[in-house]
Amino acid sequence: MKVPLLDLAAQYASIKPEIDAALDRVVASQRFVLGPVVQACEEAVADYVGSAHGIGVSSGTDALLVALMAEDIGPGDEVVTTPFSFFATAGAIARVGATPVFVDIDPVTFNIDPALIEARITARTRAILPVHLFGQMAEMAPIMEIARRHGLAVIEDAAQAIGAHHDDHTAGSVGHYGCFSFYPTKNLGGYGDGGIVVTDDPARAEKLRALRVHGETTRYHHRFVGGNFRLDALQAAVIHAKLPHLECWTEARIANAAMYRGLLDSSAALGLPRVVTDRHVFNQFVVRVADRDRVQARLTAAGIGTAIYYPVPLHLQECFAELGYPPGDLPNAERAANEVLALPIFPELTAGQIRHVAQNLVDIVLYG
Numbered sequence: 001m002k003v004p005l006l007d008l009a010a011q012y013a014s015i016k017p018e019i020d021a022a023l024d025r026v027v028a029s030q031r032f033v034l035g036p037v038v039q040a041c042e043e044a045v046a047d048y049v050g051s052a053h054g055i056g057v058s059s060g061t062d063a064l065l066v067a068l069m070a071e072d073i074g075p076g077d078e079v080v081t082t083p084f085s086f087f088a089t090a091g092a093i094a095r096v097g098a099t100p101v102f103v104d105i106d107p108v109t110f111n112i113d114p115a116l117i118e119a120r121i122t123a124r125t126r127a128i129l130p131v132h133l134f135g136q137m138a139e140m141a142p143i144m145e146i147a148r149r150h151g152l153a154v155i156e157d158a159a160q161a162i163g164a165h166h167d168d169h170t171a172g173s174v175g176h177y178g179c180f181s182f183y184p185t186k187n188l189g190g191y192g193d194g195g196i197v198v199t200d201d202p203a204r205a206e207k208l209r210a211l212r213v214h215g216e217t218t219r220y221h222h223r224f225v226g227g228n229f230r231l232d233a234l235q236a237a238v239i240h241a242k243l244p245h246l247e248c249w250t251e252a253r254i255a256n257a258a259m260y261r262g263l264l265d266s267s268a269a270l271g272l273p274r275v276v277t278d279r280h281v282f283n284q285f286v287v288r289v290a291d292r293d294r295v296q297a298r299l300t301a302a303g304i305g306t307a308i309y310y311p312v313p314l315h316l317q318e319c320f321a322e323l324g325y326p327p328g329d330l331p332n333a334e335r336a337a338n339e340v341l342a343l344p345i346f347p348e349l350t351a352g353q354i355r356h357v358a359q360n361l362v363d364i365v366l367y368g
Ligand SMILES: *Cc1c(COP(=O)(O)O)cnc(C)c1O
Pocket: 059, 060, 061, 062, 085, 086, 088, 089, 131, 157, 159, 160, 181, 182, 183, 193, 194, 195
């Protein structure tokens, strides 16, 4: 039996008529960039998240970038963030000319440790950029409190966490901006690149809308220097058609995670994901294992797909060498980078596939 890390074809097969009809309508309209299909998608996603405004953009990366631009964050400014995330989190900060300031993670959740944030705030700090990694929300209550005390913006990187919630707050709706990705591997994935920024603030929404079209407010009149960060209608049509299924897919991910837990719980050599919030949406199911690379190689040989998110923490990336973080500086992130292993968790996995993955993993961990 082969078990891929992700099988997008299975999902497409389950919704093919709806998707094909939505795509056909866009092609028939010949309206490919922004327009009514994009607007309908924006409203539906913002409504799902529980935010007043949604601004569709070209990717999750550009969602972060345009949010930072909307705050006029740039050279000389600092943004406090996590070292354990996809590169875009810190890349967006660097691309506006600001300096990412990395704070170590909580080893239980892999998310930024709020207790370490305040010590890194300076007169130059403009924003906090927490990531809801793997589908579980960062601790937003203390983060919002710190931001309020210091007058900082909060930009949530919710790319992996659509539908996650805790204490009546949903991922992306707590901070001043919530940034989502529609990259195909995300829980709500399009058929290419796409993303959205949500916000409750009408002034911020208006600025985001201008920035995604080169800062244009009326045709050929530019109040800001923005970029081409537009969402195209084919992606919006796919996202809008998939959205009604998202809850069902998320519940399937949660059920798959529970099944893994039942099968793997007794293996002391494995660190299982800990759920400390009301709803973890399991974009990834990530275990910790000491001799990770060997275990991954054995699973690969057995036909089981896995991945390492992420092998190099951001503060140790070559492009950030000049920031001067020595190895050992952020030990929880560095340890996680050496131990994490993501297992297949996509909604369409069968019980037989989950048992097969768990059995192989336990055998490899126990018997080598
Ligand atoms: C996927 C992802 C992004 C970037 O999204 P893209 O749509 O690929 O640009 C940013 N942050 C995190 C945490 C992600 O997982």
